Amino acid sequence: MADILTEIINFLVNNILSIPAFLVGLVVLIGLLLQRKSFSDTVSGTVKTIAGFLMISIGASAFIGGLVNFQTIVGAAFGLPSVTYTGIGMANFITMFGGYAALVMSVAFLIHLIIARVTPYRNVYLTGHLMWWMSLGMLALIVEVFPNWPIYNMIAIAAAVMAVYWTIQPALTQRFMKIIRGADDIAYGHTSSSGCLLSGLAGRFVGKPEESSEKVKVPETISFLKDYTVGTAIVIGIILLLSSIAAGPAVVQPLAGTMNYIVWSVYQGMYFAAGLTVLLVGVRMIIAEIVPAFRGISMKVIPGARPALDCPVIYPSAPTAVLLGFIGSTVAFLIWMVIFGVTKFAVIIPPMIVLFFPGGACGVYGNAVGGWKGAILGGLINGTLVAIGEPIMMALTPTTVPEFGAFLDPDYWIIGLLLVPILRLIKGA
Amino acid sequence: MSKTPPQISLKIDRKLKIVTVCGVGMGSCLILRFTTEDVLKELGIPNAAKVEGMEIVTARGAGADIILAQSLHTSEMADAAPYVIAINDFVSKDEVREKLLDCFKKAGWLEEK
Numbered sequence: 001m002a003d004i005l006t007e008i009i010n011f012l013v014n015n016i017l018s019i020p021a022f023l024v025g026l027v028v029l030i031g032l033l034l035q036r037k038s039f040s041d042t043v044s045g046t047v048k049t050i051a052g053f054l055m056i057s058i059g060a061s062a063f064i065g066g067l068v069n070f071q072t073i074v075g076a077a078f079g080l081p082s083v084t085y086t087g088i089g090m091a092n093f094i095t096m097f098g099g100y101a102a103l104v105m106s107v108a109f110l111i112h113l114i115i116a117r118v119t120p121y122r123n124v125y126l127t128g129h130l131m132w133w134m135s136l137g138m139l140a141l142i143v144e145v146f147p148n149w150p151i152y153n154m155i156a157i158a159a160a161v162m163a164v165y166w167t168i169q170p171a172l173t174q175r176f177m178k179i180i181r182g183a184d185d186i187a188y189g190h191t192s193s194s195g196c197l198l199s200g201l202a203g204r205f206v207g208k209p210e211e212s213s214e215k216v217k218v219p220e221t222i223s224f225l226k227d228y229t230v231g232t233a234i235v236i237g238i239i240l241l242l243s244s245i246a247a248g249p250a251v252v253q254p255l256a257g258t259m260n261y262i263v264w265s266v267y268q269g270m271y272f273a274a275g276l277t278v279l280l281v282g283v284r285m286i287i288a289e290i291v292p293a294f295r296g297i298s299m300k301v302i303p304g305a306r307p308a309l310d311c312p313v314i315y316p317s318a319p320t321a322v323l324l325g326f327i328g329s330t331v332a333f334l335i336w337m338v339i340f341g342v343t344k345f346a347v348i349i350p351p352m353i354v355l356f357f358p359g360g361a362c363g364v365y366g367n368a369v370g371g372w373k374g375a376i377l378g379g380l381i382n383g384t385l386v387a388i389g390e391p392i393m394m395a396l397t398p399t400t401v402p403e404f405g406a407f408l409d410p411d412y413w414i415i416g417l418l419l420v421p422i423l424r425l426i427k428g429a
Numbered sequence: 430m431s432k433t434p435p436q437i438s439l440k441i442d443r444k445l446k447i448v449t450v451c452g453v454g455m456g457s458c459l460i461l462r463f464t465t466e467d468v469l470k471e472l473g474i475p476n477a478a479k480v481e482g483m484e485i486v487t488a489r490g491a492g493a494d495i496i497l498a499q500s501l502h503t504s505e506m507a508d509a510a511p512y513v514i515a516i517n518d519f520v521s522k523d524e525v526r527e528k529l530l531d532c533f534k535k536a537g538w539l540e541e542k
Binding site: 130309310319 | 457482517
């Protein structure tokens with residue numbers, strides 16, 4: 001009898017719990033059951049989550065393929081040796097640890113609710129996709145230092161760090177949120193907060209809030225770049241095109257196969273954007289099922305808590321500042337890209353989402369205290385943090401997921417710089 | 430303080446599809462989805478529509494009856510659904526309610542109780 005029970009448990013552990021896609025599905029299934037969703041909502045929500053998870057892996061492979069080509073070609077254009085990503089790699093890491101990231105998120109959210117309940121920081125962090133990426137990123141940082149730790153140790157440490165971060169971050173940005181929204185009703189919950197804080201603090205040195213960005217006219221022609229698929233394809237495509245011409249057919253033609261190497265480089269921009277889009281649609285499918293459960297729980301545990309939300313909620317306060325921040329952010333990044341390339345320091349890839357969305361948010365923060373000049377400065381700050389963050393992230397997680405540098409926001413590497421030395425201290429002790 | 434919302438029903442024999450849109454289809458469209466679902470609940474029609482959050486590319490082909498999006502994106506969405514509505518404040522139930530009621534009225538679906 002006991003044997004059969006062990007067999008069943010073993011079967012479940014080996015075939016369900018250790019398969020990340022099913023584990024994530026299981027977490028969501030529990031959430032849907034707790035919300036007493038209808039049968040059809042429960043089934044479709046669980047299946048969508050599993051499919052979404054698989055899409056993340058598929059998208060990640062395409063995305064990384066594009067990334068490696070980008071590194072090679074742009075590196076060659078600057079005369080840098082070709083970079084090979086060592087380490088587990090993003091697609092494999094997600095396959096290995098993605099399921100645990102869903103557990104980290106859930107445990108961290110519960111700890112976060114308890115902290116928010118008992119302390120004066122009554123903000124509830126609800127930006128689901130960043131909860132997902134940060135949880136995965138934390139696991140990468142921990143695996144980097146303690147590759148052989150038991151998984152429950154990793155989950156506990158990652159969840160504790162996330163819970164504290166989700167509590168402190170919205171509290172830090174709140175004084176600026178009051179200025180931006182003219183109300184204290186919502187908080188800012190986004191991993192670009194470091195850039196936003198700097199923009200809010202620095203803005204007043206360059207301008208006055210009365211010189212608002214909303215009195216400035218910005219040409220509408222760049223507005224199609226707001227669509228991240230289009231923006232990514234075009235910007236990456238142009239950089240690849242220029243780099244391919246500079247690097248020459250000797251380097252690029254072998255990669256391009258039978259296709260003409262110039263055409264191929266533009267095609268790679270599209271391929272990269274397509275991979276990114278698949279990846280993000282996958283994340284969306286998971287998040288759309290998890291966050292409603294989190295929100296439902298938080299409304300019961302802390303009635304009237306202030307929700308900490310994704311960056312676009314502040315865009316309506318200053319739409320022009322969003323565009324100025326985006327422009328500033330992209331310009332700063334491209335300047336750093338050339339500087340890093342010419343000095344043969346590193347090849348960095350412009351992450352358009354991180355340049356547009358957090359760049360826009362920094363623009364709004366900068367504008368609130370320093371008008372349009374503050375908005376541009378905010379953008380420059382974001383672009384700089386993103387640019388210097390890429391090599392830093394690569395150095396923080398060289399054997400796990402160095403590619404995270406190509407799309408995580410600044411708060412991630414700042415936490416990494418704080419967390420990794422502490423972990424190393426623990427390891428040494 | 431928001432006033433007590435009216436109780437309504439809709440003259441349509443199928444579930445409406447409302448799509449909420451933001452740039453990447455991750456965070457804020459989900460927040461707008463919550464606001465919209467709360468508004469429908471308060472209007473007494475919690476099951477009249479399926480509300481889904483998406484990003485621009487997917488939303489264009491989603492076959493929505495109504496698209497709610499930040500004004501930043503409505504120009505790209507103009508022909509993607511019969512009714513495309515700009516929402517400034519994703520957490521404002523008052524704004525979403527007012528604009529949805531207006532849309533229901535225009536479409537001839539509105540039936541006040």
